[in-house]
Amino acid sequence: MVPEGGPPSGYVHDALFHDSPAELVSVAVPFLLDGLAAGDAAVVATGGDTAALLREAVGDDPRVHMLPRSDVYRARTPAAITTFRELAEKRVTEGFRRVRVVGEADFGPTPRTWVEWQRYEAVINDALAAWPLWGLCVFDTQRLPDEVVEAGRRTHPHVVSAGGRRVNRAFTEPGAYLRSLPVPREPLEDAPPRLAATGVADFIGLRHAVAAVLAGLDGDRDATEDFLLAVDEMTSNAVRHGRPPVDLRLWASADRVVCRITDRGDGLTDPFAGYGPAHGADLSRGGMGLWLARQLCDHVDITSDDDGVTVRLTSRLR
Known part of the structure; x- marks a missing residue:
C-alpha cells in the first residue's frame, strides 16, 4: 500500500x-x-x-x-x-x-x-x-x-x-x-524517393513540390495537410537553426508517407525537445515547430552525426 x-x-x-x-x-x-x-x-x-x-x-x-x-x-x-x-x-x-x-x-x-x-x-x-x-x-x-x-x-x-x-x-x-532508444528502421527508405531536393534554396518551390506529391496520394485529406504543415515547420527550423545545405527526401506508399529533412548543423542536444513549446507558455516567442510536428505526425525521429542533423517525419495516410 x-x-x-x-x-x-x-x-x-x-x-x-x-x-x-x-x-x-x-x-x-x-x-x-x-x-x-x-x-x-x-x-x-x-x-x-x-x-x-x-x-x-x-x-x-x-x-x-x-x-x-x-x-x-x-x-x-x-x-x-x-x-x-x-x-x-x-x-x-x-x-x-x-x-x-x-x-x-x-x-x-x-x-x-x-x-x-x-x-x-x-x-x-x-x-x-x-x-x-x-x-x-x-x-x-x-x-x-x-x-x-x-x-x-x-x-x-x-x-x-x-x-x-x-x-x-x-x-x-x-x-x-x-x-x-534506437531509431526504428523505416522500410520505405529502401526504395527510391518520390521527391529528392538537395541544397534547397527555393523553399516556396519546395513546398509546392511536396504538396504536389501529397495531392497525388490516395490518403485522408486532413492527414496529408497535417503532414505538409509539419514538413514546412521542419524545413523552416533547418534554415533558422541549422546550417546549409538543407536536403529533403520524401517517400510514399499506399498507406503512409515519410520525409527526411537534413541540415549540416550541430544537431539537437536536448532529448526533451519538442514535447512542449520551446519557450513554455509564452507562445509569442515562437519555438513551436518541433512541438507542432510531434502533434501533426505519427512519428518524429531525430538523429545527429558528424554530417549534421536529420528529422524524419512519418504518418499514416488512412
Missing part, C-alpha cells in the same frame, strides 16, 4: 507491475482512497477492462473520476502531456491540492508505436515535474510485451506493490534513457 499523504508536491511518477486483477486492486484502490482522504482528486484513466475492475472496487464513490483512456492518452504524446497539465490545473482550481491518477497508456500494437510511448514515459518525468500530479502507471505483466514492461521499469523512479512503495533501482535518468 502507498503511504498516506505521500510526496509533498510536484510530479510523482510511480509504477505498479501486476500479474492479476487482485494485485491491481490491492494497490490501486488504496492509492485512490488514501488520496481522497488527504484532499487529493482521484482519477482513473485506463483501458476498459481495468476501469471496470477499479470502478467495481471503489463502488459508486462520485469523487473517483473515471475518464476514457483515449481522452487522456491522446494519439500523439505531446497532446497527452498537455491534457495532464490541464487536468491538474482544473482540479487545483476546484480546491484539490493534487491529482492522483491511475493511468494505463495504450502502447499500441507494434514495436514502432511502442517506441513513442516509451519516450513519453521518460519525457514526463521532466515535462510534468512542476505539476501537482501523482501518477500510478499500471502495467499488466501477463498481457503487455516484455519490451513495454521493461520500458516501465526503466522510466519510473518508484515502484509500488502490495508490500509498499520503494525506490526503483532499475530507473534510468530520463535523458540517458531517451538517448539509448
